[in-house]
Amino acid sequence: MSNTQASNGAHARIYVVVFVALLALTIVTVSLSYLHLSVFPSVLLALIVASIKGYLVSNYFMHLISERRLIYAILVLTGIFFLSLIFLPLSHFHDRVG
């Protein structure tokens, strides 16, 4: 077996571990919804679990864990604009409540 094949084999094992973790976290997500928590903790917990799953998919399946600096720069810029979009309606909510 060549070094490349051995390295690919190691990658494949990591992908299987990530797959199992994603399935387990899906069970966690659904189980949390049966606790019928109030809005804030249920949103917070659901987003935390979804973010962990997103981290696993983007870092391992999409190889972001070992990507070039330019790709990170693109994603940081995207992240800033994305968060602006998400927090824009929240500021409206606070205005309304205040």
Add this chain to the structure above:
Amino acid sequence: MQIPYTVAERPDTGVFNAKLGIWLFLASEVMLFGALFSSYILLRTGALAWPHGYTILNVPLATLNTVVLITSSITMVMSWVALRNRDFGKYRKYIGGTVLLGFVFLIIKAIEYGAKFEHHLYPSENTFLAIYFTLTGLHGLHVIGGMIVNAYFWGPGSKMWVTDPERFTNRIEVAGLYWHFVDLVWIFLFPVLYLL
């Protein structure tokens, strides 16, 4: 004329051109779905009452769809690993499995939509259903797009494996990045729409 940097990394970017292209495309996709998630937040925080998704939608079917999409993500990445191992037969099985799982996802989604329509629950019924159908419909279109690309690489597009295997492997990596993004969007859509 030979297209440059389809395999080798460009010295100034550090990546091959298609990879830079797909990440820029995915950045635009983040903004597209971001705008809709933002609309969802605005609608929900501005509404006097908002139903819990699980009282209207079918959580077991959506959970099954989550498992289907996660499974399709691992078959996708395994198809790329198979090409890196120079195992074309295994690649065909994995990429074919990815297309099939995409099809299963759409069938389950169609069953869900059908059940809603049977009960006369259309996007015009209320704001929740309007944003539900918009978000899941757009996501479904992305699944169809990914399936078309993957089916092409399973069939006629796979001829490139004989003539230019390195470039073909890069193509599958790029197709995979798109497919995993579609999975990533669903990972957030599922709790937001069905469980909260």
